[in-house]
Amino acid sequence: MSTSVDERVTDEVEALEAILMDDVVIKRVDDVPQSIETVVHPSTGDDTDQQYVCVTLEVKLTPGYPDNSPEVTLRNPRGLDDALLAAINSQIQEKLIDCLGQPVVFELLELIRENLTESNLPSGQCVICLYDFTEGDVFIKTQCYHYFHSHCLASHLIAGRKYYQEELEKLPNWQQMQAPPYQQTCPVCRCALTCDVDTLKKAPAPVESITAPPFRLTAELKALQLKMAALLSQQVAKGGVVAVGDTGPPPLTITSPADNENEASIGSASALPDAKPELGNGHNGNASHDAPGSPQRGYKGPYRGFNRRGKPGRRGRGASR
Ligand SMILES: [Zn+2]
Ligand SMILES: [Zn+2]
Known part of the structure; x- marks a missing residue:
């Protein structure tokens, strides 16, 4: 060679x-x-x-x-x-x-x-309804080679257009005029689609969705519902759920630097980012003593030293002894 x-x-x-x-x-x-x-x-x-x-x-x-x-x-x-x-x-x-x-x-x-x-048939599930593709199903392959039951994709695109329209109507007139027209997108990869929704809509529902046993509320499901309801109310109480309507506290609370300092001095956490560890006090290098969200040791960003005014960290450490 x-x-x-x-x-x-x-x-x-x-x-x-x-x-x-x-x-x-x-x-x-x-x-x-x-x-x-x-x-x-x-x-x-x-x-x-x-x-x-x-x-x-x-x-x-x-x-x-x-x-x-x-x-x-x-x-x-x-x-x-x-x-x-x-x-x-x-x-x-x-x-x-x-x-x-x-x-x-x-x-x-x-x-x-x-x-x-x-193997020229899609394998796996329709990501919209989570049922498999089975004999007798009418499905579509998008330009990006993703598959959906035609029925499911039609529902998805109709809902997408409705949502777009609703959001558009919330905008001031001049923004509505400038908004681009609604574009169908693939629910998996967001590739632009050009589907005839009217034709898709005529397809029957997925075979498995018709033959699936009717839904029954079992004792197991009831227990799960109770557990989830408790979790939801806990999250709502903490403001962790952006709920429709105005129940619960506001989801986002903006605090001033002064508020932060007060909070840091109340808690037992050390918020002093680069204080020298005091030898032998049992708290050396223990990251859990930093206030949540406070800059970490070695942090060099724009908020460096933010918590140092008033030395809340030192006071905090005293309180924890
Ligand atoms: Zn489907
Ligand atoms: Zn796709």
């Missing part, structure tokens, strides 16, 4: 570019191909609407390829579950061993495509 590019590699890369054209990206350094990247789809003839899965294949050409195996990575899987990805990856490893000494990228493409064609 010379320092020039191996002829087998040049031929393979030329063939890939001739066949896949814009669908393949070859990265080169000084005209030497370094890596090959392409998105693999299942074989569905020319009907790309029927492709429900895809994966990006990246092949890094290691020095000495094809006499050495390249580094192969599968990225951005869409509609494929972990088990299937693992199966494809192990087939790839076998193929790399079988093909040592000869260009392997076309073989890999074929292997992955066969697997995708066999």
Whole structure:
């Protein structure tokens, strides 16, 4: 082998570019191909609407390829579950061993495509209703290769438009005029969508949502409801819940520096950020003695020394003894 590019590699890369054209990206350094990247789809003839899965294949050409195996990575899987990805990856490893000494990228493409064609159905759940995709379900694949029951996506987009409209109407007129029109987005990746909601709306509800047993309030659920209600009232009392209406204290209380100092002197916590630890007092370096939210030791930010006025920390430490 010379320092020039191996002829087998040049031929393979030329063939890939001739066949896949814009669908393949070859990265080169000084005209030497370094890596090959392409998105693999299942074989569905020319009907790309029927492709429900895809994966990006990246092949890094290691020095000495094809006499050495390249580094192969599968990225951005869409509609494929972990088990299937693992199966494809192990087939790839076998193929790399079988093909040592000869260009392997076309073989890999074929292997992955066969697997995708066999599994050309979304796996996993619809993230909107959390039911699986089953026989008889009507579902849609978005431009970004995410799947939803058509029925669910319609409900989601209708709700999204309604919310947008409600928020828009709260704005002053001049802002309403300048607001961009409502844009449908994918609930998973926020990619812009162009879906015909009227058509989606006609799809039946997910099969599993119809066949699921009717909801029953079990003793277990009742106990959970009680536990959650207690937790909610506790959070409301502390102002941790931004509730609709005006029940409970305001969710955000703005305090002045003076308030902070008073609070620090009442508590037993040391808020003095860079006080020298007093040896032998049992409190050395104990972070729990800093007031919550006070700058940490070593803190160099704009609020450095904020709590030092009036030495609340020293007083605090005295109180804790
Ligand atoms: Zn759904
Ligand atoms: Zn998406």
